[in-house]
Amino acid sequence: MGSEPKVHPSAETALLKVRSKEIAFSRFRVQVTNGPDAGSSQVSDATEFVIGTAPGNQLILSDRAVSRHHCVITVTPRGFLLRDLGSKNGTTLSGFRVEAAYLQPGATLGLGQSTLRFEPLAEEIREPLGDEDRYGRVLGQSTGMRRIFAALPRIAASDSTVLIEGETGTGKGLLAEAIHENSPRAGGPFVVIDCGSIPPTLIEAELFGHAKGAFTGAQAARAGAFEAARGGTVLLDEMGELPLDMQPKLLRVLEERQIRRIGTIEPIKLDIRVIATTNRDLRQEVNRGNFRSDLYYRLNIVRLRVPALRERPDDIALLTAHFYRQLAQGPDQSPPGELLEAFMRQDWPGNVRELRGAVERAVLMIDPALFREAVMAGEKEGGAPAVEALRDDDLSLSFREAKERAVARWERTYLAALVRANGGNLSRAARAARMDRSHLRELLQRHGVSANEV
Numbered sequence: 001m002g003s004e005p006k007v008h009p010s011a012e013t014a015l016l017k018v019r020s021k022e023i024a025f026s027r028f029r030v031q032v033t034n035g036p037d038a039g040s041s042q043v044s045d046a047t048e049f050v051i052g053t054a055p056g057n058q059l060i061l062s063d064r065a066v067s068r069h070h071c072v073i074t075v076t077p078r079g080f081l082l083r084d085l086g087s088k089n090g091t092t093l094s095g096f097r098v099e100a101a102y103l104q105p106g107a108t109l110g111l112g113q114s115t116l117r118f119e120p121l122a123e124e125i126r127e128p129l130g131d132e133d134r135y136g137r138v139l140g141q142s143t144g145m146r147r148i149f150a151a152l153p154r155i156a157a158s159d160s161t162v163l164i165e166g167e168t169g170t171g172k173g174l175l176a177e178a179i180h181e182n183s184p185r186a187g188g189p190f191v192v193i194d195c196g197s198i199p200p201t202l203i204e205a206e207l208f209g210h211a212k213g214a215f216t217g218a219q220a221a222r223a224g225a226f227e228a229a230r231g232g233t234v235l236l237d238e239m240g241e242l243p244l245d246m247q248p249k250l251l252r253v254l255e256e257r258q259i260r261r262i263g264t265i266e267p268i269k270l271d272i273r274v275i276a277t278t279n280r281d282l283r284q285e286v287n288r289g290n291f292r293s294d295l296y297y298r299l300n301i302v303r304l305r306v307p308a309l310r311e312r313p314d315d316i317a318l319l320t321a322h323f324y325r326q327l328a329q330g331p332d333q334s335p336p337g338e339l340l341e342a343f344m345r346q347d348w349p350g351n352v353r354e355l356r357g358a359v360e361r362a363v364l365m366i367d368p369a370l371f372r373e374a375v376m377a378g379e380k381e382g383g384a385p386a387v388e389a390l391r392d393d394d395l396s397l398s399f400r401e402a403k404e405r406a407v408a409r410w411e412r413t414y415l416a417a418l419v420r421a422n423g424g425n426l427s428r429a430a431r432a433a434r435m436d437r438s439h440l441r442e443l444l445q446r447h448g449v450s451a452n453e454v
Contacts, residue, residue, distance in 0.1 A: 020129075021128060022128050023143055024124045024125065024127075025124065025125055025127075027124065028043070029042070029044075029119045030073070030117070030118055030119075031116065031117045032059075032061070032114055032116055034115035035113050036061070036063050037061050037062055042058055044058065044075075046125070047074060047075040048072055049074075050069055050072045051071050051072070051111065052066060052068050052069040052071075052085075053068055054068035054293060055297070056300070063112040065089050066111050067086075067088050067287045068283075068287060069085045069087075069286060070111050070112075071084050071087065071109075073118070079102040079103065080102060080118070081100065081103075082101050082102070082103050082118075083100045084100070085284050086287045087111075088287065089111075089112055091109065091110065091111055093110075095108075095110070103118050105118070105119055106118070127147060127150070129143065130145075130147075133145075133146075135148075137174055137177070138171060138175050140312065140318070141314055141315060142307070142311075142314040142315045143314075144311060144312050145315060148175075148304055148306070151304075152182070153182070156178075156182040157183065159184075159185075160301045160302050161254070161274045161298070162275045162302045162304065163278070163282075163299045163300050163302070163303045163304070164278075164303075164304045164305075164306060165277075165278055165304070166307070166308070168279045168350070168351065169353030169438070170308060170351045171351075172237075172438075173437050175304070175306060177190060179233075183233070183273070187232075189232035189233075190235065191228050191232065191233070191235070193234065193237060194441075195237060195240075196237070196238040197441075200246075203246055204262060207246075208224040208227075209221075209224030209227050210263055214264075218263070221261070223261075226253060227268055230270060231272075232272065233272065233275060236276040238278060239276040239278045239299065240280035240285055240290075244290065247295045251292065251295045254298050257269065257271075274299075276299050282299075308351055309348040309355065310349075316348075317344065319352060319355055320335050320340055320343050321335055321340075324362075327359060327360050335359070343358065352436075353436065353438065356436070356439060357439075361404075411443065411447060412449065415440075415444055415449045418432065419449055419450075419451045424451050425451070426440065426451040429451060
């Protein structure tokens with residue numbers, strides 16, 4: 001047996017240490033001091049440590065008053081962060097119920113009928129960091145993104161199911177596409193199903209397909225997303241939005257790797273990889289009864305969490321420069337210094353998608369010549385100009401407001417033409433515009449332009 005880990009001598013010691021090639025983070029021990037599991041303990045082996053009664057947690061308790069995924073302790077640059085996962089009976093810290101709090105050495109946690117003691121340790125775990133500031137079309141030079149980049153080649157080479165978590169606008173769909181494009185399945189299709197935008201009455205047909213006459217309106221047989229993705233990858237976008245009654249059917253598909261079209265009894269074998277994304281913490285959804293625990297375990301084979309932009313300020317300048325070159329239509333174009341400084345001072349609740357929109361507005365405001373080019377391009381094609389002529393009521397607005405209105409009219413004309421040129425296919429249109437698919441869908445919805453989801 002190895003020696004016991006030593007208790008961390010000082011709370012002042014850095015918990016996360018970033019070096020050029022690796023990141024080191026402190027370990028800690030959680031010991032059960034009272035309750036059905038008194039005497040048991042566990043030492044952390046990653047930056048996240050989940051406590052609950054379900055299999056797969058780092059510390060598994062038998063206390064019936066404890067939820068499946070009760071709480072999580074995360075190593076962060078600011079300290080050891082305790083967060084309750086929407087548990088039924090709550091989490092207490094030194095007797096006070098908390099949603100989130102930073103832990104001090106010797107902190108006493110209360111979960112159900114159990115009492116736990118938290119102790120930092122002197123030991124460290126090291127993880128490699130990626131050497132590059134991009135993986136496919138995903139950019140990032142921050143520690144959080146380089147940690148992901150270091151793991152992606154190994155993940156892409158496997159055929160394991162991947163669960164990608166992160167807030168809306170962080171680029172989860174782009175990361176899923178990069179995994180597919182660097183996998184052995186890159187030559188196969190990449191089929192995206194947006195679980196949040198398909199009506200519940202249609203989602204089964206979208207996933208599994210249907211036979212002719214299977215229901216009213218089924219005038220011809222149609223393959224579903226899983227069948228269409230054979231030999232490639234299915235992306236289940238915003239998995240947390242999947243209706244509860246569809247979840248056991250999806251679980252069966254993931255386990256058996258075969259489907260039946262609606263209206264048929266013949267099984268169709270599948271050769272697919274599944275990637276799921278969600279902007280929710282599915283562990284909380286399991287506790288609330290909104291998501292099946294067995295489906296969560298089946299999806300949570302490889303889990304990636306994409307950090308929010310506020311957690312990776314080092315990436316703001318890199319992303320701004322990339323979007324500026326892309327939108328200003330020149331590889332040598334650079335954003336003005338004052339624009340970068342302003343962006344670095346801002347908070348970005350909408351994450352990378354919001355930043356891209358801000359850069360797009362800035363490019364159009366800074367360079368009025370882009371408006372003239374858009375107008376001339378529209379007139380040369382013999383159609384409506386990309387930016388409509390000045391309206392009488394525009395003169396009642398300030399210069400900035402009038403220009404923003406013109407930008408909105410230009411956006412709608414461009415988007416309508418983009419969708420038409422790509423046969424209404426949203427994924428193809430996003431690739432043609434060199435734009436994140438989720439951002440394009442958001443723009444289409446904002447301007448009332450329709451397109452197919454896959």
